[in-house]
Amino acid sequence: MKPRIAITHGEPAGIGPELVAKLLAEPDLSDLAQVILVGDRHVFELGQQQAGTDWQMHEANPEGPADDSNGRSFAWIPMQTIAAGEVRIAETSEAGGRSSLRTLDRAIDMTTAGLVDGILFGPFNKTSLHLGGMEVEDEHRYIAQYLGFTGYHSEINLLDELITTRVTSHIALKDVVANINQDKVIAAVQLANDTLRAAGIDRPRIGVAALNPHAGDAGNFGTEEIDILAPAVKRARELQIDVDGPWPSDTVFLRGRDGLLDAVVTMYHDQGQIAMKLMGFERGVTIAAGLPIAVATPAHGTAFDIAGQGVANLGAMRKAFDVLCRLGLSHRIAQNSAPPPM
Numbered sequence: 001m002k003p004r005i006a007i008t009h010g011e012p013a014g015i016g017p018e019l020v021a022k023l024l025a026e027p028d029l030s031d032l033a034q035v036i037l038v039g040d041r042h043v044f045e046l047g048q049q050q051a052g053t054d055w056q057m058h059e060a061n062p063e064g065p066a067d068d069s070n071g072r073s074f075a076w077i078p079m080q081t082i083a084a085g086e087v088r089i090a091e092t093s094e095a096g097g098r099s100s101l102r103t104l105d106r107a108i109d110m111t112t113a114g115l116v117d118g119i120l121f122g123p124f125n126k127t128s129l130h131l132g133g134m135e136v137e138d139e140h141r142y143i144a145q146y147l148g149f150t151g152y153h154s155e156i157n158l159l160d161e162l163i164t165t166r167v168t169s170h171i172a173l174k175d176v177v178a179n180i181n182q183d184k185v186i187a188a189v190q191l192a193n194d195t196l197r198a199a200g201i202d203r204p205r206i207g208v209a210a211l212n213p214h215a216g217d218a219g220n221f222g223t224e225e226i227d228i229l230a231p232a233v234k235r236a237r238e239l240q241i242d243v244d245g246p247w248p249s250d251t252v253f254l255r256g257r258d259g260l261l262d263a264v265v266t267m268y269h270d271q272g273q274i275a276m277k278l279m280g281f282e283r284g285v286t287i288a289a290g291l292p293i294a295v296a297t298p299a300h301g302t303a304f305d306i307a308g309q310g311v312a313n314l315g316a317m318r319k320a321f322d323v324l325c326r327l328g329l330s331h332r333i334a335q336n337s338a339p340p341p342m
Contacts, residue, residue: 003328004034005321006077006116008103009043012087013096014302015312016122017047022314023321024074025053033325036060036116037076039103042084044076050310077110079103090304092125097132100124104139108146111293117328118294120321125302126170137170140288143295152187153290156195157272157299158323159280162256163263164272165192165289176268180211180224185232185265186239192263193241195289199326204262207252208233208245211267215248253279273299282315285323294327296320 007023010016020037021044029035037044037057044057060075082099100121107119124139134142140155157164167188168179189206196204208229212222219226229246236243245252245265253275255261266272276284277299284299298316306312 001329002033003118003325004036004116005324005328006036006038006107006110006119008107008119008121009039009047010122010297011096011100011125011128011302012040012043012046012082013089013091013093013128014123014125014304014307016302017043018050018310018312019047019298019314019317020044020122021047021051021053022312023317024055025051026318033321033328035074036110037074038107038110039079040081040099041076041078043082043087043099046087050308052310077106079106089308092127092131094128094131096125097128097130097134099132100129101132101134101142104143105146108143108293112147118296118324120324121295121297123298123300123302143288144291147292149291151290152191153288154188154191156192156287156289157276158285158287159276159283161259162261163192163195164266164276165263166266166269166272168268170269173268177211177224180228180267182228182232182235185229186236188265189232189236189241189243190239191290192265195287196262201262203242205260206241206243206263206265207247207255207261208243209249209252209264209266209271210246213248215246282313283319284316285320287323287327294324296324296327
């Protein structure tokens with residue numbers, strides 16, 4: 001049983017089209033998943049020109065994409081979201097953001113209709129997304145809003161066998177402290193635990209990063225560790241989760257790197273992202289965890305500094321595809337085994 005994966009090109013002016021072109025040139029791709037391309041033909045063709053690859057697209061039935069029959073021609077859902085002349089390499093634009101959102105919308109619709117099992121999107125540019133009409137802080141909250149989903153969800157970043165999630169995400173650093181409380185810390189810990197258990201780890205080992213230098217130094221550098229983080233860890237342990245901390249953030253990732261932890265829960269965006277990207281920028285994957293659909297993308301951005309040059313590294317995109325194949329099948333199995341609605 002192969003998962004059905006919708007792939008969008010992401011920001012047309014970035015490296016997304018090139019990465020899609022390189023991914024689809026991988027010889028084993030059609031053995032692993034049924035791929036359905038969602039987006040503008042000329043953008044996918046631009047990616048092939050940039051990457052120097054050669055594969056074909058065939059128009060698919062939007063209500064039920066046919067399987068790829070020969071491994072070199074991929075099902076494609078026709079869209080017209082951006083004119084060729086509006087694709088300006090390495091430039092943010094309203095047109096690029098609008099294209100990114102419309103292709104994502106279509107892929108979400110296909111997923112909720114049961115036509116595909118997961119979505120892999122090329123990197124987005126947040127400036128373009130906001131110019132194109134996104135009113136929330138990032139694409140993950142956009143997906144939740146589009147779905148009407150109000151439950152807890154968050155980005156999870158994966159590097160090899162280590163994941164991170166965070167209590168706050170795309171907000172100003174000055175607002176971080178006001179947005180941290182015990183319940184939010186516990187929710188982030190539970191999300192990491194549930195994600196890893198779904199991936200087959202019976203008892204994940206989770207470390208919580210401190211907010212302040214040296215974990216607050218017994219209150220000398222802040223009391224959040226005493227007032228919020230330590231009590232949250234204690235409460236999470238009472239839920240039978242294998243979690244400890246708070247650990248100083250400049251050492252907790254050493255434990256993760258050395259295989260002593262399966263997950264690190266951080267307090268804010270860069271606290272985890274800097275560590276993960278230093279350890280493996282070309283392999284990092286972002287998963288939209290907690291949502292009712294499977295979504296993944298490379299953890300890096302649109303890389304405008306190298307866009308259009310044909311030199312983008314496929315590593316993270318390929319890893320995201322491999323992860324999504326597993327997530328997509330898990331979602332399909334879970335949906336097929338769920339009891340019918342009352």
